Amino acid sequence: MMRAARVLAAASLLAFPAGAQTPAQTATQSAEQAAADLRAAIETLDKADGARNRIAALTQTIRAYELGLGALREGLRSSALKEGEIRARFDARRDTIGQLLAAMAAMEAAPGPLVLLHPDGPEAAARSGMILASVQPALEAEAARLRGDLQEIARMRALQDSALAALQEGLAAAQASRTALSQAVQDRTDLPQRFLEDPEELRALVENAETLEGFARGVARLQSDVGPPMEDFEGAKGTLPLPVVGTLLRRAGEADAAGIVRPGVLIATRPAALVTTPWLATIRYRGPLLDYKNVMILEPASGYLLVLAGLATVYGETGDVLDAGAPVGLMGGEEAALSEGAGAERTETLYIEVRQDAEPIDPAPWFEQLREE
Template identity: 60%
Template sequence: MFLAVLMALTSPFSAGAETDPSLIARRAAGQLEAASVALQEAEGARDRVAALTQTIHAYEEGLVALRQGLRQAAIREAAIRLEFDSRRDRVSRLLGVLQTMQNSPTPLLLMHPSGPVGTARSGMILAEVTPAIQAQAEDLRYQLEELSLLRALQESAADTLNEGLQGAQNARTALSQAVSDRTELPRRFTEDPAQLQSLLEGSETLEGFAGGLASLPESDKAIPIPDFELGQGNLPLPVSGTLLRGYNEADAAGIRRPGFLIATLPLSIVTAPWPATIRYRGPLLDYGNVMILEPHQDYLMVFAGLGRVYGEVGEVVSAGAPLGLMGGSSEGIEAFLPNSADGAGADRTETLYIEIRNGQSPVDPSGWFNLNKD
């Protein structure tokens, strides 16, 4: 039923492909269906962690697309209703004229008080006016049909939406278990809990902790990792979201931080932009859960604000490997649908702080990440 409604919602009054609710929602339905198949196939995948990570990405993209389709449907519906309200008097008069013409006997329509000449003139006027009246009536009919289809789209999306939300949650649960079960990750060194605890207790800022972390001894065990500087300008963002604040940009309280702040949806997956060694994972100061990666000697990547972190200190993760999940709770359909009509990004309630450090100093991440990637 849902796909049938999507196929039907293609009236001449629909917007372009980038804002057409039917096309957006159809794409979303396809993405969610593909994600469901991928989730089933991930059970037997050789690299189950990688398969589940891609599955979660597919669910996230499908749900975002579906939200966009529902949002566009709500916007279009509101626009039609506003147009009806602004044209209410004219539409009422038009309907009155059409109803009067329909109820009047044909002989009376052909008579005029001025005689045959007046009748002829009124007939000519009527002949000119009738196409315009007909066009307005057709326009009204098309818009009423579109309004009905928009409402049907929003109502019929509920089942697809519910399945997508449940599938995404199942994939996250499976990923957490798969990460716990994996044993194949190479290690450069083994964590020294006493050293980390001492560093945590003696650090009052993220900068102080990161600087101290870089000075901790490591194993000389060589594990080949691509040169980090080759990725400069092309790193993908570790989470799907929108840039909330840039490098050294002041927040509402006037505080400036030497990194990016990304607004994202609850429980979004966070992945490694580059192969790297996990130097720290866990709570830190007031940053929530923090993941610190070393992609290259003298470089650190800091990701703060996660709800859950994966992996162990000393492990070497590949590009695209899951680092953890954002905080928040799983959205139910009741929370999802009302937010769909809100285009202000109110649904992106979680924030991920990203910092890149070279030696003891932070550097502008905009020179490293590809912010123009769709």
């Protein structure tokens, strides 16, 4: 009876729902899917046809690569953590598992009639049999989980071996795509122009600018030919994608390390990240400004301005009308060599403002990724 009780106690510690998917399996599947998406993004380059279509295809490829790269690295990190958890859990319960296996081996080795004998009589023997019968499902579930954990570790190791090749291939393709995109944008001649600003007036604004705030207000005051009606920008509030793949570093109104408060949001990005326009827009200004590196000011609708600051490279000319998702530039820096954790840090920052009638408004409610529920 005591042996059966010990077996039941051990089995209760090891119980795991049969057929359930472990967090490790979920992490590995996510990483494998990210690797597949990354390879699929690389293959889209071969389908680009024509100058404008090629720009769209290159943009799509670079953005898919950046998303896939982030997901794959995150998946690899998560898989490595789960592998460590599996091994730690196994080590922590090694003694319990050993005791359980020894007890079961002893019961299997004992002759059938002896198992039925019990020093306390038939009733105790019956209770012992019921306890042993209840242990079996828990043992089977634990054995299945242990097999699954071992298989998952093997999958993780295989994924880690193949992921480096995918990342190296993706890095080379992304670098080539960025170069090709820059050339394709330079060669583009078929973009419509919504207006042509007076270069003298705009140049004077740049030369006399003391702050981004003052410059943005000056651009908003410049007269322009409104041209054809723009799409319903106000109706898109809350659904816009971020112009760049990254994470929120600072919200509007939050002070930075120097105590400076700005009306825009700051997004941390990886080096050389692609920046796109989240909405159909006209370029009102593009170029260097103060200490913001390059600034891109877009007009998605009459009375609205979208300010992007901190780019290393900007595309297009003042007056160009861009489709939603069109490339407007690249962040600075170089993507690091691909080893575990290398290049994963978001070392660049993109500053984003939204202005209505020249006044800054909180950008967060406009972008789906930044909305606070």
